[in-house]
Amino acid sequence: EVQLLESGGGLVQPGGSLRLSCAASGFTFSSFAMSWVRQAPGKGLEWVSLITGGADGTYYADSVKGRFIISRDNSQNTLYVQMNSLRAEDTAVYYCAKGSGYNSVWYPNWGQGTLVTVSS
Amino acid sequence: DIQMTQSPSSLSASVGDRVTITCRASQGINYWLAWYQQKPEKAPKSLIYAASSLQSGVPSRFSGSGSGTDFTLTISSLQPEDFATYYCQQYNTYPYTFGQGTKLEIK
Numbered sequence: 001e002v003q004l005l006e007s008g009g010g011l012v013q014p015g016g017s018l019r020l021s022c023a024a025s026g027f028t029f030s031s032f033a034m035s036w037v038r039q040a041p042g043k044g045l046e047w048v049s050l051i052t053g054g055a056d057g058t059y060y061a062d063s064v065k066g067r068f069i070i071s072r073d074n075s076q077n078t079l080y081v082q083m084n085s086l087r088a089e090d091t092a093v094y095y096c097a098k099g100s101g102y103n104s105v106w107y108p109n110w111g112q113g114t115l116v117t118v119s120s
Numbered sequence: 121d122i123q124m125t126q127s128p129s130s131l132s133a134s135v136g137d138r139v140t141i142t143c144r145a146s147q148g149i150n151y152w153l154a155w156y157q158q159k160p161e162k163a164p165k166s167l168i169y170a171a172s173s174l175q176s177g178v179p180s181r182f183s184g185s186g187s188g189t190d191f192t193l194t195i196s197s198l199q200p201e202d203f204a205t206y207y208c209q210q211y212n213t214y215p216y217t218f219g220q221g222t223k224l225e226i227k
Contacts, residue, residue, distance in 0.1 A: 035216075037164075037218075044205075044207065044218060044219075044220050044221040045156070045158075045164065045207050045209075045218040045221070046218065047209070047215060047216040047217060047218060050214070050216070059214040059215060059216075060215065061215045062121065062215065095163055095164070100169065104152070104211055104212075105211055106154035106166065106169040106170075106209065106211050107154070107156075107164075107166060107209075108166045108169075108175060109166075110163040110164055110165075111163065112163055113163060
């Protein structure tokens with residue numbers, strides 16, 4: 001059974017940094033692209049970033065490009081996102097999502113999410 | 121970026137009704153479209169991929185169609201557990217994008 005468990009959310013001040021983690025199990029982690037998708041309170045889903053299975057490709061939404069860095073440790077079956085220069089509009093539940101394949105993907109599996117609040 | 125526009129934004133319907141939600145892409149995406157269902161305070165659940173392929177375990181009352189720029193999600197006979205918010209997502213071109221969502225409510 002695929003399991004995705006996010007951690008690292010919390011309250012951070014504007015301009016601050018935070019790193020989220022997603023521990024994965026139940027599948028061959030390195031064979032699948034992974035993504036972060038977020039949802040601001042009361043709003044819709046927003047795709048944030050994707051990293052290919054072998055970490056040879058990374059892609060970002062315009063809203064986070066240059067501020068967020070997605071990475072993965074295939075030896076530890078863990079996905080990360082380093083979030084820098086955080087803004088109030090980054091406040092959201094951040095979901096880790098497993099892709100359907102190595103690169104171009106839809107998302108058959110999702111974690112339960114971790115809340116990031118950017119506020120002074 | 122490719123914009124995904126869903127219609128309607130909200131919809132009231134009754135148990136047993138047939139419901140159709142539309143998703144339009146601002147440029148062609150072949151059939152690289154997925155549909156998700158989300159209930160309050162829960163993670164999204166995948167329903168359809170490649171525009172018309174049913175995800176394993178999803179009831180057959182859900183179906184998808186379309187290609188290019190125009191897509192539909194149809195629920196043939198609404199059940200009480202189907203009242204939720206539905207999202208389309210294109211995965212043809214980075215950055216991937218979601219529609220704004222369609223909230224399906226009980227009439």
